[in-house]
Amino acid sequence: MLHDFGSFPGPDRYRHAGSDGPLPLGKQLSVTIHGEKVLIGTADEYVIGSFSMQGTQEALIRRDVGRRRITARDRDRYTDEQLARVRDPARRRSLAGWYRDLSFPEFFPAYASLKTDPDGNLWVQDYVRPGEERVLWRVFDSTGVYLGTLELPRGFTVFQVGRDFVLGAWVDALGTSYVHQYALRKPEPQPRRLRSME
Numbered sequence: 001m002l003h004d005f006g007s008f009p010g011p012d013r014y015r016h017a018g019s020d021g022p023l024p025l026g027k028q029l030s031v032t033i034h035g036e037k038v039l040i041g042t043a044d045e046y047v048i049g050s051f052s053m054q055g056t057q058e059a060l061i062r063r064d065v066g067r068r069r070i071t072a073r074d075r076d077r078y079t080d081e082q083l084a085r086v087r088d089p090a091r092r093r094s095l096a097g098w099y100r101d102l103s104f105p106e107f108f109p110a111y112a113s114l115k116t117d118p119d120g121n122l123w124v125q126d127y128v129r130p131g132e133e134r135v136l137w138r139v140f141d142s143t144g145v146y147l148g149t150l151e152l153p154r155g156f157t158v159f160q161v162g163r164d165f166v167l168g169a170w171v172d173a174l175g176t177s178y179v180h181q182y183a184l185r186k187p188e189p190q191p192r193r194l195r196s197m198e
Helices: 072-083 089-101
Strands: 013-016 019-022 030-034 037-041 047-052 057-062 113-116 122-125 134-140 146-153 156-161 165-171 177-183
Touching: 030 113, 037 113, 072 089, 113 156, 122 156, 146 156, 146 165
Parallel strands: none
Antiparallel strands: 013 019, 030 037, 037 047, 047 057, 113 122, 122 134, 134 146, 156 165, 165 177
């Protein structure tokens, strides 16, 4: 049986001189599943919908953050990062002109990616702005309560989050990929302090 979850915008795309592709610094639709829950986010704002398998929205997970505007410096940094990967001078000049004429989005996406772990916690990756070295993942429990933040190296793509590990791939400066697993140690719950009633 098919169930309708509603309509959601796909990834931001560009059209240029007959070509078409993902828009640089654009938003992506993110979907992840855990058990009987489907989590969907469009990254227009920091909101992720939690749905039943029947397509009924059961909760919204939110984080109160403002929208981050893409500045001219951000565009220049992004362009420089992309051009630094191109070795052919003619190709680099062509791409430099393409980026110069491209209409970038007005705002950064609210987040970049969604994952879940075996306990049903939602992992939300902060969008990494040009020039930033830290990649932060913010963790929420199944009811939307914020649990904490984990920092991972830039260039590391998360494939799976386990109870005590994070598995993914890291890409070096030459474009070679390496599968890597990080141990995950969660902080112990802090005991509650009782106030004296004197």
